[in-house]
Amino acid sequence: MKILCWNTDNAVWKHWNQVISRGVSLVRVDTLEEVRQILRAKPSEFEYCFFYLDKEFFAKHVEDVASVCAELPQQKVVVFPSQHSQSAALRLFSVGVNGQCAPYIGKEQLTLVLSVIESGEIWGGKAFIQQLIQQSALPVAQPNSALDELSERELSVAQCVSKGLSNKQIALELNITERTVKAHLTSIFKKTQTKDRLALALLVKPQSVVH
Known part of the structure; x- marks a missing residue:
């Protein structure tokens, strides 16, 4: 399985590579335009997209992810926000994001997240969704x-x-x-x-x- 990752934070990128399951390949890109170009050219190559939402450009990144979801509604997307935002979570889930996780998620939990999404559910925990x-x-x-x-x-x-x-x-x-x-x-x-x-x-x- 291949996952396309938009991540400009080196520490978070290093962590993702440490917790991802064996046999899963992470491909890193630095810009949103690269994400679009790759997914347009090879729409079925990447089963998931991971997006790290940087604190400095948080609001812009939220809208960037929303635009990708609108353009590619069949693409499974998991976001890793650098800060807690109830309104951002509502915005992202409303446009079709499949999951939201902490950037430094643990290995077992990440495996569970992908398993839950694969079954057709949204990750965030039932209590979290209910709270939203x-x-x-x-x-x-x-x-x-x-x-x-x-x-x-x-x-x-x-x-x-x-x-x-x-x-x-x-x-x-x-x-x-x-x-x-x-x-x-x-x-x-x-x-x-x-x-x-x-x-x-x-x-x-x-x-x-x-x-």
Whole structure:
């Protein structure tokens, strides 16, 4: 497996090479333009892209990653921010980033991160994703065209998700079983073309939550 890495920090780069699994090849580039050129020329060569978000240019790097995700939506992307930012995390997950990790992540945890992403999930931990949704709690948005296909019950489930409720809490709130909640969510994700709870929550909420 090959991973394309945009990383201008030598210490972090050295650490990544120490914790990456045997058989995985890291390819380092220094500029965003190099990332784009390589992925355009060889879109299937790199299974993942690792992006280190430098503190000095943090806000710009967040938007740079967002632009790559918009241009190459099928590319798996993991970001390694140099500072904690709830708004940046919301922004990055909303554009399709698959995972967010500490720059000096441990070897076993990095292996787990890639395994979780490979299974189709977002890495950040369920508690972290739940916290993102809850901390961005705002009144429900005006009707969104992507939500028009939902039934009344499905819309209720989607609104509960946007409030940060778990499946168990949604079941209690709507007086249905957890199994029914899961069935509704499967249908909702398909109809709204969202892949997880966070993406759905951001769809239901006003766009201002990702500023």
